[in-house]
Every structure is written in structure tokens, then in C-alpha cells.
Amino acid sequence: MLELRLVQGSLLKKVMEALKDLVNDANFDCSATGFSLQAMDSSHVALVALLLRSEGFEHYRCDRNLSMGMNLGNMSKMLKCAGNDDIITIKADDGSDTVTFMFESPTQDKIADFEMKLMDIDSEHLGIPEAEYHAIVRMPSAEFARICKDLSSIGDTVVISVTKEGVKFSTRGDIGTANIVCRQNTTVDKPEEATIIEMNEPVSLTFALRYMNSFTKATPLSNTVTISLSSELPVVVEYKIAEMGYVRFYLAPKIEEDEDETK
Amino acid sequence: MGIKGLTKLLADNAPKAMKEQKFESYFGRKIAIDASMSIYQFLIVVGRSGTEMLTNEAGEVTSHLQGMFSRTIRLLEAGIKPVYVFDGKPPQLKSQELAKRYSKRADATEDLAQAMETGNKEDIEKFSKRTVKVTKQHNEDCKRLLKLMGVPVIEAPSEAEAQCAALCKSGKVYAVASEDMDSLTFGAPRFLRHLMDPSSRKVPVMEFEVAKILEELNLSTDQFIDLCILSGCDYCDSIRGIGGQTALKLIRQHGSIENILENINKERYQIPDNWPYEEARQLFKVPEVYADDNQLEIKWTAPDDEGLIAFLVNENGFNSDRVTKAIEKIKAAKNKSSQGRLESFFKPVASPTVPIKRKVCFH
Numbered sequence: 134m135l136e137l138r139l140v141q142g143s144l145l146k147k148v149m150e151a152l153k154d155l156v157n158d159a160n161f162d163c164s165a166t167g168f169s170l171q172a173m174d175s176s177h178v179a180l181v182a183l184l185l186r187s188e189g190f191e192h193y194r195c196d197r198n199l200s201m202g203m204n205l206g207n208m209s210k211m212l213k214c215a216g217n218d219d220i221i222t223i224k225a226d227d228g229s230d231t232v233t234f235m236f237e238s239p240t241q242d243k244i245a246d247f248e249m250k251l252m253d254i255d256s257e258h259l260g261i262p263e264a265e266y267h268a269i270v271r272m273p274s275a276e277f278a279r280i281c282k283d284l285s286s287i288g289d290t291v292v293i294s295v296t297k298e299g300v301k302f303s304t305r306g307d308i309g310t311a312n313i314v315c316r317q318n319t320t321v322d323k324p325e326e327a328t329i330i331e332m333n334e335p336v337s338l339t340f341a342l343r344y345m346n347s348f349t350k351a352t353p354l355s356n357t358v359t360i361s362l363s364s365e366l367p368v369v370v371e372y373k374i375a376e377m378g379y380v381r382f383y384l385a386p387k388i389e390e391d392e393d394e395t396k
Numbered sequence: 397m398g399i400k401g402l403t404k405l406l407a408d409n410a411p412k413a414m415k416e417q418k419f420e421s422y423f424g425r426k427i428a429i430d431a432s433m434s435i436y437q438f439l440i441v442v443g444r445s446g447t448e449m450l451t452n453e454a455g456e457v458t459s460h461l462q463g464m465f466s467r468t469i470r471l472l473e474a475g476i477k478p479v480y481v482f483d484g485k486p487p488q489l490k491s492q493e494l495a496k497r498y499s500k501r502a503d504a505t506e507d508l509a510q511a512m513e514t515g516n517k518e519d520i521e522k523f524s525k526r527t528v529k530v531t532k533q534h535n536e537d538c539k540r541l542l543k544l545m546g547v548p549v550i551e552a553p554s555e556a557e558a559q560c561a562a563l564c565k566s567g568k569v570y571a572v573a574s575e576d577m578d579s580l581t582f583g584a585p586r587f588l589r590h591l592m593d594p595s596s597r598k599v600p601v602m603e604f605e606v607a608k609i610l611e612e613l614n615l616s617t618d619q620f621i622d623l624c625i626l627s628g629c630d631y632c633d634s635i636r637g638i639g640g641q642t643a644l645k646l647i648r649q650h651g652s653i654e655n656i657l658e659n660i661n662k663e664r665y666q667i668p669d670n671w672p673y674e675e676a677r678q679l680f681k682v683p684e685v686y687a688d689d690n691q692l693e694i695k696w697t698a699p700d701d702e703g704l705i706a707f708l709v710n711e712n713g714f715n716s717d718r719v720t721k722a723i724e725k726i727k728a729a730k731n732k733s734s735q736g737r738l739e740s741f742f743k744p745v746a747s748p749t750v751p752i753k754r755k756v757c758f759h
Contacts, residue, residue: 260745385736
């Protein structure tokens with residue numbers, strides 16, 4: 134038996150919008166800790182990890198650890214039918230092959246039940262080790278989204294370099310090159326507008342912009358984004374969800390191989 | 397060719413061991429490809445109408461070059477790193493099978509002549525496909541082409557499938573691509589079918605994992621090899637009246653060919669005289685392959701522009717513009733193969749949860 138009641142239903146709608154283009158099918162895991170998901174895109178380059186902690190739900194009942202395989206496109210279709218102020222409840226019975234999304238209007242005068250078929254999804258769960266990152270950049274999420282969008286009109290890849298000067302995003306394409314440098318800036322009116330750079334070691338990595346742009350679909354979830362970089366690891370792009378948890382995107386870097394030397 | 401009926405046997409008895417994958421999902425992967433099998437397919441399919449095939453000015457067939465060139469570029473553009481493995485000397489045991497194929501081709505040649513007389517177009521096409529043989533020249537042409545493209549080529553000491561499987565076992569490549577199911581019998585841990593199919597056919601790649609096959613069939617490696625021999629392989633006859641399904645039942649019941657031979661009704665099943673099943677088994681278990689790193693140089697290099705134009709355009713009548721564009725594609729593709737995969741950083745772990753939906757068992 135599973136019953137999760139989320140007063141801030143729009144949050145779930147935003148989460149789906151952030152994930153559905155990256156991942157088609159995924160298993161949602163439910164435990165006493167919370168409602169979570171880990172899934173890779175079909176080419177195994179990017180991974181998304183979602184956590185909505187149980188404390189963030191108004192009512193959270195999950196008798197045993199369960200996973201539910203869902204098609205995210207279909208789930209998003211159903212959640213789009215919920216109003217932005219609606220309270221959303223996720224329900225499933227043991228052994229059932231369906232999940233129910235219940236939408237209640239704030240005034241309780243309209244209640245909608247959407248039942249969706251579950252799927253058997255054979256997915257690999259990857260172990261993500263806790264790591265010390267060489268550099269961590271926190272910046273306004275809208276700013277990061279803008280940079281990714283702008284750069285992708287010039288090139289396909291972005292080089293993200295963190296030095297003492299700040300964080301530099303650069304690209305190169307057929308028509309020319311682009312470099313955007315963001316410096317540390319903490320003298321702002323609102324804390325979410327700050328750009329904070331913690332650097333232990335300078336780092337420079339190359340990524341496919343296509344994926345970065347897909348990650349920025351999560352921008353409505355949070356005013357700030359945290360980008361963690363290490364030279365031997367995939368980048369982590371994290372959007373914190375207030376009082377609930379996070380959406381974290383991991384992206385494998387592009388690597389120039391030395392065996393590809395020219396004749 | 398390969399193991400008789402193995403695909404169906406696995407689909408029926410080990411469905412979880414095979415899964416459909418998108419062609420694109422293999423980017424960044426090194427894949428060993430059975431070259432002779434691919435060349436054979438190209439000769440059958442590429443640019444054929446009736447008995448007419450693509451040729452150069454001298455009238456020599458170029459279908460294999462066209463096929464090898466365009467399919468390899470398709471692989472490279474998807475970020476896949478192909479290694480082509482060519483057949484060496486066939487094992488002695490295969491001579492019977494090869495003789496059979498030879499006589500089939502001879503029959504087809506006669507049939508073709510007849511069909512040409514009557515002018516039946518369908519028959520002409522059908523029989524002319526059956527007369528196709530991959531010659532030494534075809535192989536040499538393709539090797540030359542691949543080297544010019546910067547794609548590594550390995551000449552196996554004997555069977556190409558066996559060498560492919562060895563490369564995969566030692567982790568030098570991620571998977572083996574062939575249409576010949578005996579790659580699995582040779583123990584290729586991961587085997588792909590339809591990777592080399594034309595994109596127009598829109599067939600997903602079928603991936604087989606040997607470990608899962610053994611688990612699902614509940615057999616050991618040796619028992620699986622015995623199952624393949626009983627089902628019918630290239631190296632020896634099978635027992636009349638025993639197909640894949642019966643073979644599986646017998647192996648499960650008795651455990652090995654020796655025990656089966658002791659226990660089955662010899663009146664009902666005729667065991668071939670001097671049945672060389674032990675030699676066939678040995679061929680599958682310890683095939684003749686190179687294992688030394690020095691003999692297996694696997695390196696992808698930049699394409700040789702001038703060499704490709706000289707070979708394809710000047711010698712074989714390819715369109716110069718198309719070849720130039722294709723070379724650009726090869727160069728652009730190099731960039732793509734640099735994308736890393738998450739599995740190189742994070743390792744799989746067991747999922748902490750169980751599915752809410754109860755798995756239904758039909759057994």
C-alpha cells in the first residue's frame with residue numbers, strides 16, 4: 134500500500150517537465166526516506182536522480198520499499214491534467230499493475246482520479262559515490278539556462294573551465310566562437326542572485342550542449358543551480374527543490390583520446 | 397550457416413537474454429564485426445537488380461566496396477568504433493559444410509541459367525543471389541578500403557567469429573556483430589545482430605548476452621556448446637530427428653552428448669558414423685585465435701583522403717563529390733566518438749526496491 138499526498142501539486146508537474154525529454158521510461162522508487170528516481174537517457178551519457186523526501190509530503194505512507202515502472206511521457210500527460218493549485222495524491226495497492234493520481238482542487242469541489250498502467254522496466258541502478266569536487270559553482274538558474282541556450286546557437290559542445298578568475302563557458306562552431314565568463318558576485322540584493330565559486334583546483338571539461346539544454350528544463354524548480362566539476366568525473370547539475378529534495382543531472386564529459394592521433 | 401534454429405530456441409526459452417537496442421545506443425563502443433559475413437550481405441543486396449550489380453569501368457563488381465564504405469561511415473557517424481575481422485583458413489572440420497555450400501552454388505548457377513532462358517525475373521534474382529561467393533579479391537579490396545578509412549582490420553588465423561569472440565572475451569571490444577549465431581557458441585559475451593542492416597530497414601539491433609542465456613537455460617558453457625552441436629552446426633552433422641527443442645530437453649536431462657548417446661534410443665535416432673562431435677566441441681572451446689597484443693593492433697586513425705579518392709574514384713568509378721563528402725563525414729564523426737559513457741564512471745548496483753507489479757510467470 135502506497136499513498137503520498139503532496140499539497141504543492143504543481144511541483145510534481147514541474148518535475149515531470151524537467152525529466153520527460155531526457156528519459157522515456159523509469160522506475161520510481163518508494164521507501165520510508167522518500168519518493169525517488171534514478172534513470173539514464175537511452176544513450177547512457179546522462180543520468181537524472183530525483184529525490185522528494187517523505188517529510189515534504191503532507192501524508193506519506195509506504196509500507197515497504199517498492200518500485201513502480203512508468204512511462205514519463207504518459208505520466209506527464211496525466212499530470213498536465215492537474216490544476217496548478219491542485220493537491221496531488223499518488224496511490225497504488227500491493228501487487229497492482231496500475232498507479233492512481235488523484236487531483237483535488239484547493240476548494241475541494243472537484244476531485245479527479247487518473248489511473249495509469251505500470252510497466253516492467255529492466256533498468257540498471259548505478260552507484261554514485263560521494264565525491265569531493267574540484268570546483269563548485271552556484272549561480273542563478275535562469276542565467277545558466279540563458280548561457281546554454283545562447284551557446285548552442287553557435288556550437289555543439291561547451292567547455293566549462295573554472296579558474297581563479299571565475300567560471301568560463303566557451304564554444305566553437307562553423308560561424309565562430311563564443312566565451313562567457315561569470316565572476317564571483319555576492320554583493321546582490323537577493324541571495325539567489327549571487328554567483329558563488331568554490332575552487333580547490335582549476336578544472337576544465339567539455340560537454341555536449343544538447344544535454345545541458347535538456348537539464349535546464351528544470352529551471353522552474355529552483356532559482357539557483359549548482360554545478361559541480363571534477364576532472365575525472367561526470368559534471369553534476371543540481372536544482373534543489375525547497376524543503377523536499379533535489380533533481381540532479383549527471384553528464385559524462387567528452388574525452389579526447391590519445392589513440393586517435395593522426396598519421 | 398551458424399547454429400540451426402538457435403534464434404528461435406532462445407526466443408522461446410531464454411527471452412530475457414535478448415533485448416532490442418537502438419543502433420545509436422552503441423556510440424563510443426568498440427565493436428568487432430565479422431567482415432566476411434558483411435561482405436556477403438553487401439554482394440547480395442547493395443545495388444543489385446536481377447543479375448546486374450554495381451561495377452567499375454573494368455566490369456568488376458564494386459557492391460562490396462559501396463556497402464562497406466557507406467555502412468562503415470554510418471557506424472562511425474553514430475560514434476561506434478568498428479574493428480573488422482576477416483576469416484583466415486577454415487578449419488578442417490568445416491570442409492564438408494563448405495563442399496555443401498559449393499554444390500548449392502553450383503545448383504543455383506544451373507538454375508540461374510535456366511531462369512535466364514525462360515526470362516523469369518523473380519527466379520533470376522533469387523538464383524543469382526544464391527550464386528554469390530565472397531572471393532579473396534573482395535576481401536582484399538575491403539581490407540584496403542578500411543585501412544584507407546582509418547578503421548582497424550584483423551586477419552583471423554581461422555574463423556572470424558571465433559576471433560571476434562576472443563576479442564570480446566578479453567575486453568578489447570564491447571560486443572561482436574555478426575548474423576552468424578555461432579558467435580555465441582564461441583562464447584562472445586555480448587553478441588549483436590542487425591547492426592549492419594541498412595538503416596532503411598529500420599530493424600533494431602538485437603543484443604544477446606551469453607551469461608544471461610546460460611542462466612535462463614540453466615546450462616553450463618560446455619552444455620550450451622553441446623546443445624549447439626546437437627542443434628546443428630557448421631562442423632559436423634547433427635542427429636536426424638533431433639532439433640533444437642529436443643536437444644535442449646536431452647541436454648537438460650542427461651547433461652552432455654556422451655550421456656545422451658548412452659541413453660537415447662538408437663533405433664529411433666541414427667547416430668552418424670564416426671560422428672566428430674568431440675572435435676567440433678574442441679573447436680568451439682579452444683578455437684584457433686590470436687591472443688597476443690602484438691598481433692591485434694586496434695587503432696582508429698584519420699582517413700587517407702588522397703588514397704581513398706585514388707582507390708574509389710579513379711580505380712573503381714565512384715562519384716568524386718560523394719567520396720569527398722563521405723570523407724568529411726568520417727572526419728566529423730571522429731569528434732562524436734569522444735563522448736564518454738556514464739558506465740565508465742559509475743558502476744551498477746542492485747536496486748534497493750522491489751517492483752510493486754508482480755511479475756507474471758508463464759512457466
